[in-house]
Amino acid sequence: MTSPSLIHPIQGDKENSPWFHEYLQRLLEERDRTGLTDMIHQVDALMINVEPGCSVSYVGELALMTPYHYLVTLESETHWTHVLRIDMHSPDILVREVRDPEYHGIFRSLNEVYPVGAHKPNSRYMGEIFRVTDQHDVVEMQKSREIRFFNQDQIRKLELPGNIATVKPSPYTHNIVGYWERPEHDIRVYALGNSVIREDVNRAYQNAKEVQEQLGLDHLILPIDHLATRVYSQNREVAILEYLTLSSYYYWGSYDIANQNSSTNVTKSIHYPDERFSPAKVFTAANNPYFVNHLVGLPSPTENFVRNYGPRLHHLALIVADGETAGQSNIDYVVEAIRANGKDFLLDVIGSKEEGLKQIFSSASEHSSLIVEYVQRFGDFSGFFTKKNVAGLTEAAGVEESLKFLQEEASR
Numbered sequence: 001m002t003s004p005s006l007i008h009p010i011q012g013d014k015e016n017s018p019w020f021h022e023y024l025q026r027l028l029e030e031r032d033r034t035g036l037t038d039m040i041h042q043v044d045a046l047m048i049n050v051e052p053g054c055s056v057s058y059v060g061e062l063a064l065m066t067p068y069h070y071l072v073t074l075e076s077e078t079h080w081t082h083v084l085r086i087d088m089h090s091p092d093i094l095v096r097e098v099r100d101p102e103y104h105g106i107f108r109s110l111n112e113v114y115p116v117g118a119h120k121p122n123s124r125y126m127g128e129i130f131r132v133t134d135q136h137d138v139v140e141m142q143k144s145r146e147i148r149f150f151n152q153d154q155i156r157k158l159e160l161p162g163n164i165a166t167v168k169p170s171p172y173t174h175n176i177v178g179y180w181e182r183p184e185h186d187i188r189v190y191a192l193g194n195s196v197i198r199e200d201v202n203r204a205y206q207n208a209k210e211v212q213e214q215l216g217l218d219h220l221i222l223p224i225d226h227l228a229t230r231v232y233s234q235n236r237e238v239a240i241l242e243y244l245t246l247s248s249y250y251y252w253g254s255y256d257i258a259n260q261n262s263s264t265n266v267t268k269s270i271h272y273p274d275e276r277f278s279p280a281k282v283f284t285a286a287n288n289p290y291f292v293n294h295l296v297g298l299p300s301p302t303e304n305f306v307r308n309y310g311p312r313l314h315h316l317a318l319i320v321a322d323g324e325t326a327g328q329s330n331i332d333y334v335v336e337a338i339r340a341n342g343k344d345f346l347l348d349v350i351g352s353k354e355e356g357l358k359q360i361f362s363s364a365s366e367h368s369s370l371i372v373e374y375v376q377r378f379g380d381f382s383g384f385f386t387k388k389n390v391a392g393l394t395e396a397a398g399v400e401e402s403l404k405f406l407q408e409e410a411s412r
């Protein structure tokens with residue numbers, strides 16, 4: 001009998017090595033057999049760090065561009081953590097602001113060695129928190145698979161939630177994964193300090209939601225579809241397999257985006273086929289390392305991004321409800337409305353109803369450096385993307401990327 005994590009046919013045309021296929025099978029078989037797959041459930045929360053002074057504006061930005069609501073702020077000695085929520089089905093977002101500009105933690109050093117990432121040393125997507133049914137067993141099993149965790153003293157110093165077992169940053173993605181035990185019907189409570197409602201955050205949130213409602217965007221923008229991480233070309237296969245080791249996700253497949261010298265690699269939750277309940281996790285990697293680009297003769301936006309920022313999350317993609325508003329596709333309507341409210345996009349909406357999918361990238365947030373992608377699937381289109389769209393998006397992000405790098409070089 002095939003293991004449950006291996007029953008999905010692999011999609012796509014990007015070739016993987018025999019080593020990848022061997023260990024894909026062995027890792028997932030073992031994960032299923034030992035019960036780990038059954039103990040790790042959905043992504044319950046995402047953590048995003050921003051610079052001192054930036055979190056109020058960032059909450060406002062997310063309140064306009066996403067369905068998230070401001071719930072509460074958790075106040076601790078060196079951080080403010082704003083909890084944003086849609087409902088109990090989709091993951092929360094924890095927006096964390098470092099209160100002291102002089103604060104130096106391990107996550108800051110992950111930014112500081114990269115030329116563009118260093119400009120906003122506190123801004124980075126941190127990772128995902130998974131709901132598990134037995135935290136002790138999951139942690140012990142992961143430790144026996146050589147996964148490393150922060151100890152209690154480190155958790156306290158980093159002011160990470162005390163009730164979450166947190167894995168040290170991945171050497172391949174620099175992201176963390178946390179596990180917490182929560183019976184499905186219990187509320188989510190983060191052990192992160194005193195609960196307060198911050199007046200300034202609440203005002204930014206209320207103002208943005210008012211605009212969102214007036215424009216009718218509140219019913220059109222749905223929860224997160226996927227999270228896309230960029231890694232160095234040589235780390236593509238190991239980043240995928242490491243994530244499958246840490247989660248209960250399966251390997252959906254990989255597409256070669258040859259003209260952008262890149263590939264897009266998708267993993268999905270085995271327990272929640274609907275991404276709104278647990279977003280797909282995507283890994284993008286160049287097909288060639290930077291030092292052979294002069295021989296390959298192709299653009300290399302993905303490798304450039306990683307060299308400039310370090311491996312990290314590149315974008316959050318939100319679903320736009322299928323349908324039309326004011327005579328145009330919902331996604332076109334959403335983008336026009338948000339553009340009119342001062343938010344830039346890197347390109348025009350690409351794709352078509354006939355192809356089944358339309359997508360767009362926003363400019364990177366000045367607060368978190370993250371891009372927001374909107375994606376509208378038409379009718380019964382069940383695919384994850386079209387190659388043409390991904391090529392267009394990757395190219396547009398690359399153009400902005402190289403401009404930033406040139407500005408950085410010029411400012412030295």
Ligand SMILES: [Fe+2]
Binds near residue numbers: 226315317373
């Ligand atoms: Fe995407």
